[in-house]
Amino acid sequence: MTSLIRIRDMRKTYGGNGSVQVHALRGVTLEIQKNDFVAIMGQSGSGKTTLMNILGCLDRPTSGSYWIGGEDVSKLSKAQLARIRNKKIGFVFQSFNLLKRQSALDNVCLPLVYAGAGWWERRRRALTKLELVGLADRAHHLPSQLSGGQQQRVAIARALVNDPEIILADEPTGNLDSETSVEILAEFQRLNREIGQTLIIVTHEADVAAHAKRIIVVRDGQIASDEINHHPAEARRPAQAELENGVVRPTIPLKTVWPAKVANG
Amino acid sequence: MTFFSAFRIAIEALFINKGRSTLTSLGIVIGIMAVIAMVAAGGGAREKLDESLDSVGKNLILIRPGGQTTTGLVLQVVPLTSEDAQALRDDPELRRMLIGVAESQPMPVAAHSPFGMRRTTAVGLRPEIFKIRNWQLAKLPGGAGRYFNESDIKKAANVCLLGDTICRRLFPNKRNPIGERIRIENVSLEVIGVMEPKGANPLGQDQDDQIFVPMTTLQNKIALDQRIAIIVAGVKNQAYLDDAVARIRKIMRERHRLRSDQPDDFDVKSVEEMAEIGVFLISTLNMLVVVIASISLLVGGIGIMNIMLVSVTERTREIGIRMAVGATPGNVRNQFLLEAIILSLVGGFIGVTLGIASAALITRFLNWPMTISLFYIALAFSVSALIGVFFGYYPAAKASQLDPIEALRYE
Numbered sequence: 001m002t003s004l005i006r007i008r009d010m011r012k013t014y015g016g017n018g019s020v021q022v023h024a025l026r027g028v029t030l031e032i033q034k035n036d037f038v039a040i041m042g043q044s045g046s047g048k049t050t051l052m053n054i055l056g057c058l059d060r061p062t063s064g065s066y067w068i069g070g071e072d073v074s075k076l077s078k079a080q081l082a083r084i085r086n087k088k089i090g091f092v093f094q095s096f097n098l099l100k101r102q103s104a105l106d107n108v109c110l111p112l113v114y115a116g117a118g119w120w121e122r123r124r125r126a127l128t129k130l131e132l133v134g135l136a137d138r139a140h141h142l143p144s145q146l147s148g149g150q151q152q153r154v155a156i157a158r159a160l161v162n163d164p165e166i167i168l169a170d171e172p173t174g175n176l177d178s179e180t181s182v183e184i185l186a187e188f189q190r191l192n193r194e195i196g197q198t199l200i201i202v203t204h205e206a207d208v209a210a211h212a213k214r215i216i217v218v219r220d221g222q223i224a225s226d227e228i229n230h231h232p233a234e235a236r237r238p239a240q241a242e243l244e245n246g247v248v249r250p251t252i253p254l255k256t257v258w259p260a261k262v263a264n265g
Numbered sequence: 266m267t268f269f270s271a272f273r274i275a276i277e278a279l280f281i282n283k284g285r286s287t288l289t290s291l292g293i294v295i296g297i298m299a300v301i302a303m304v305a306a307g308g309g310a311r312e313k314l315d316e317s318l319d320s321v322g323k324n325l326i327l328i329r330p331g332g333q334t335t336t337g338l339v340l341q342v343v344p345l346t347s348e349d350a351q352a353l354r355d356d357p358e359l360r361r362m363l364i365g366v367a368e369s370q371p372m373p374v375a376a377h378s379p380f381g382m383r384r385t386t387a388v389g390l391r392p393e394i395f396k397i398r399n400w401q402l403a404k405l406p407g408g409a410g411r412y413f414n415e416s417d418i419k420k421a422a423n424v425c426l427l428g429d430t431i432c433r434r435l436f437p438n439k440r441n442p443i444g445e446r447i448r449i450e451n452v453s454l455e456v457i458g459v460m461e462p463k464g465a466n467p468l469g470q471d472q473d474d475q476i477f478v479p480m481t482t483l484q485n486k487i488a489l490d491q492r493i494a495i496i497v498a499g500v501k502n503q504a505y506l507d508d509a510v511a512r513i514r515k516i517m518r519e520r521h522r523l524r525s526d527q528p529d530d531f532d533v534k535s536v537e538e539m540a541e542i543g544v545f546l547i548s549t550l551n552m553l554v555v556v557i558a559s560i561s562l563l564v565g566g567i568g569i570m571n572i573m574l575v576s577v578t579e580r581t582r583e584i585g586i587r588m589a590v591g592a593t594p595g596n597v598r599n600q601f602l603l604e605a606i607i608l609s610l611v612g613g614f615i616g617v618t619l620g621i622a623s624a625a626l627i628t629r630f631l632n633w634p635m636t637i638s639l640f641y642i643a644l645a646f647s648v649s650a651l652i653g654v655f656f657g658y659y660p661a662a663k664a665s666q667l668d669p670i671e672a673l674r675y676e
């Protein structure tokens with residue numbers, strides 16, 4: 001099986017031409033398989049943010065190659081990178097980054113707007129993803145009317161809506177309390193397990209990283225360690241806990257809301 | 266990204282700042298309104314001028330006493346006489362080019378009929394005038410009557426022709442006053458006909474509130490004065506106009522014994538030439554409004570650019586989010602460009618509407634026709650759209666060049 005992501009000797013240098021050069025990445029080589037759940041850890045200044053920006057096609061490496069699903073994206077133009085982000089990558093940010101004046105549904109629709117989908121198509125697919133994260137009944141709420149956990153789940157639905165190859169989450173639990181953090185991590189684990197979503201989480205918290213199947217540590221712009229986590233921590237969804245405690249909450253069976261992914265193979 | 270979704274995003278963004286958007290487009294509204302109002306009202310004025318010129322006749326030459334400088338200053342008044350007019354009539358070269366030459370002298374008078382007294386104008390005329398001006402007798406029940414003729418002039422006959430307005434005032438209940446007598450300054454005159462209505466002249470005077478009498482009757486019996494106010498000549502063909510004016514000038518200078526270094530002591534102009542002043546005035550006024558409106562549009566455009574720059578800064582994070590989920594620089598640029606275009610187009614639409622409304626008001630007040638061509642409305646919209654593109658491009662380009670990483674970090 002070929003790797004979903006292949007990075008060869010990637011370097012990123014800031015500055016130069018008179019000013020002091022900063023070597024944020026000093027030769028990173030990395031492969032990530034489909035269906036993997038990877039945590040990238042590192043202190044601030046380690047280069048993990050730079051790595052994430054390049055992985056997310058928000059930035060281009062100074063040298064080295066970067067392949068996503070067989071396509072070299074290291075030398076694409078801004079517009080071409082935008083198209084890759086739209087089709088192949090879903091972002092989840094620490095501060096959610098939802099559009100404040102748009103409903104949850106419209107926020108989830110956003111990537112489809114730039115994919116050129118029609119109005120009905122957008123709403124249909126966005127609602128499916130909102131159902132997937134258990135927020136179908138909050139579709140018309142504004143972000144300000146939702147809790148932090150709910151907002152992050154809207155962001156996850158938005159990241160999923162174009163059926164991306166990879167979801168890239170940058171400190172996704174950084175703005176959440178511990179209980180809600182577990183809820184979000186449970187959501188990630190479920191997506192990884194049930195629909196085979198490839199996930200990359202960038203974090204500085206070991207607790208969070210412990211939920212991943214593979215942990216990469218970045219230090220001084222290089223990969224310091226890259227290990228399989230044989231026993232990922234199990235995040236339990238509060239919903240399951242509530243069900244077990246006798247609190248009934250509607251849950252949607254994944255099979256019925258995921259026909260698109262199955263059909264696409 | 267479809268055009269419709271880009272349009273929806275732009276509309277939503279503008280609606281979030283309703284007040285600001287409205288104020289921003291105000292500059293465009295005022296500029297477009299001024300242009301449309303002026304074009305509509307000015308077009309009406311020109312049409313009105315044309316219309317009244319047609320009623321006077323474009324092939325007329327007017328000779329008036331007193332030379333004029335180019336600025337219109339009257340230099341020296343030497344009265345015109347019937348002999349001057351006769352000399353023009355007798356010139357064989359002019360005879361070839363002219364329908365006729367007729368002198369005329371108006372005089373304010375009180376006219377009495379069996380039904381009362383009216384103040385009006387008595388005009389002494391030569392019979393040639395009817396041909397020159399193409400004035401027709403009104404068709405009345407029981408016969409149209411007749412014009413006065415050369416023999417009436419010779420006899421200084423006590424006859425008159427009534428204008429439509431004064432006829433209805435002097436004989437309110439009489440449909441055919443021919444044969445009736447009226448009295449002007451103790452001279453009793455027989456009504457021999459009524460003129461077809463002619464309407465107002467370019468100065469707005471009612472041409473039907475006049476009583477026409479033979480020139481000699483006015484001079485010798487009513488006014489007791491030989492002066493004449495104006496000599497009117499009509500050319501057979503507009504092509505003769507310039508030649509005829511030159512010839513008349515030459516004859517008049519000879520008759521008035523002017524040396525070559527002396528200026529004219531009379532004024533010869535074609536009606537068309539005189540109308541040019543009016544046309545010039547209207548065009549100048551239009552130009553002035555266009556200049557003012559252009560300044561307003563420029564200021565309005567700068568206002569749009571300013572607000573769009575503020576908007577781009579305010580929405581840096583939104584731009585970052587959009588870019589992260591797949592908006593290309595082109596998508597972002599188009600979105601902001603579309604906002605600017607919608608702002609100025611809405612301004613243009615309101616401006617056109619208000620402009621037509623105020624033109625309707627002005628023209629109604631001045632009793633002009635209002636003409637507004639689709640061309641100017643289309644032009645107004647195109648100009649608004651162009652302003653949107655021109656002044657919206659820089660902010661939009663700035664937005665599109667944002668770095669998504671920086672934009673996402675922006676607080």
